[in-house]
Amino acid sequence: MSFIDRSTLRDQNTAQIELHRSLAGEYRERYRHTFARVFSEYWNRQFTSQLPDRVGRILDCGCGTGDLTRALTAPAARVVALDISEAMLSEGQRTLPENAPVIWVASPGERLPFHDTVFDAVCFRGALHHMADETAALHEAYRVLRPGGLFAFQLPSHIPARHRVQPRPRAYRLLRRAGVPPAHLYRRLHLHPITMSALPHDRVGEIVRAAGGRILDVRDETATGGVVSSDYLATKP
Ligand SMILES: C[S@@+](CC[C@H](N)C(=O)[O-])C[C@H]1O[C@@H](n2cnc3c(N)ncnc32)[C@H](O)[C@@H]1O
Numbered sequence: 001m002s003f004i005d006r007s008t009l010r011d012q013n014t015a016q017i018e019l020h021r022s023l024a025g026e027y028r029e030r031y032r033h034t035f036a037r038v039f040s041e042y043w044n045r046q047f048t049s050q051l052p053d054r055v056g057r058i059l060d061c062g063c064g065t066g067d068l069t070r071a072l073t074a075p076a077a078r079v080v081a082l083d084i085s086e087a088m089l090s091e092g093q094r095t096l097p098e099n100a101p102v103i104w105v106a107s108p109g110e111r112l113p114f115h116d117t118v119f120d121a122v123c124f125r126g127a128l129h130h131m132a133d134e135t136a137a138l139h140e141a142y143r144v145l146r147p148g149g150l151f152a153f154q155l156p157s158h159i160p161a162r163h164r165v166q167p168r169p170r171a172y173r174l175l176r177r178a179g180v181p182p183a184h185l186y187r188r189l190h191l192h193p194i195t196m197s198a199l200p201h202d203r204v205g206e207i208v209r210a211a212g213g214r215i216l217d218v219r220d221e222t223a224t225g226g227v228v229s230s231d232y233l234a235t236k237p
Contacts (some may be wrong), residue, residue, distance in 0.1 A: 002086065002106040003113040012132035013084055013108055014182060015192040020064075020085035027065050027091065043231070044071040047123055047152045050233060051075045056120045059144065061109045061137070062127020066092030066102070072123075073100050080119070083127075084108050110136040117146040124153040129197060135207050142211035142236060151213065151234040156198040157220065158228040169195045201230065208234055 006014070020027075048071055051058075055076045060069045063081035065088050072079045073096075082105040083089050089104045096102060107113050109124070110133045122141045131137045134155070145151055172191040176182070185191045199207075201218055208215055217233040 001104070003111075004084065004086075004106050004108070008111075009108065010132040011176070011182060011193045012195075013110075015186065015194050016130055017085050017087075018186045019192065019194065020083075021087045024065065024085065024087035024091045027088065040067055043125060043154075044068055046231065047125075048072065048075060050150055050152070051121060057118060059112075059114075059119045059122045059141075061112075061122060061124045061141065062130065063092060064088045064127070066096055068123065068125045069102055070096055070100075073102060076121075077101060078103065080105055080114075082107055082109065082112070108132075110140060112140045112144055114144045116143055119144050119149060120146060121150040121152075123151070126154055128153050128155050130194070134197075134199065138204075138207050139211045142208075142213050145213075145236050147236050149236055151232075151236065153232050153234075155204060155230055155232070156196065156227055157200055157204075157230040158226075159196060159198040160226040163196065163225060163227065166195050169193050196227075198228075204230075204232065208232075212236060 053075060057078045057080065058072050058076045059080045059082060060072060061082050063069050063083050066081055069079050069081040069092060079102045081092060081102050084106065086106045089106055093104050105113065109131050122145050128134050128137055141151060168191050172185055172193045175185055175191065205215055213234050213236050215232055215234045219231045221229050223229055
């Protein structure tokens with residue numbers, strides 16, 4: 001099911017589609033090495049252990065090729081696996097059992113094609129900071145979460161100054177302003193507008209409160225290069 005209207009996407013959204021079109025085929029292989037697997041299984045366990053034994057509907061937002069989706073099919077009656085990249089969704093769909101209780105949806109996380117309060121839990125694993133508008137995506141997550149539901153997400157909370165220079169997005173923006181079309185920038189010059197941004201805990205707290213939510217727990221992990229990634233567990237009172 002696709003709810004993508006290319007004419008409404010921001011440059012960063014389109015770039016994510018382009019990037020993952022070329023990554024999708026090798027994505028699962030790329031993250032199969034021991035460190036990535038240990039991290040991935042750890043996060044999946046962390047989240048699923050917070051859930052009751054049986055849950056109704058869970059939204060895995062920015063699901064990629066469905067690594068967390070697969071783990072969620074144990075407790076959930078239905079998992080909705082949503083991503084902006086149809087290539088990543090196809091790879092996920094190809095690798096999960098055909099009878100898995102999963103609905104694959106192509107849509108930007110900033111504009112979810114669901115009614116209010118229909119999910120018992122929502123999660124974003126390694127996805128929120130790739131979205132063009134994290135605040136909009138957080139508000140959308142809260143809109144579709146039922147009161148009392150669980151919301152888990154990851155976001156970088158600190159990026160060292162040396163990683164903030166990001167020459168490719170700068171060059172991309174300059175050339176876009178000069179009128180160079182995006183396709184030429186991605187395919188010929190390998191430039192993209194994807195920036196890595198960090199939101200400090202207090203800013204995330206403000207957004208969550210404004211969306212009607214409450215943070216229950218935050219855990220920080222320092223990755224190589226000094227980037228601090230924060231795991232949030234939140235709810236909707
Ligand atoms: C680093 S991958 C993580 C995938 C998966 N959650 C995992 O942990 O393996 C980031 C994913 O976010 C998706 N994504 C990026 N921007 C998005 C947006 N605006 N809405 C929905 N998905 C998005 C990408 O297509 C990609 O599949």
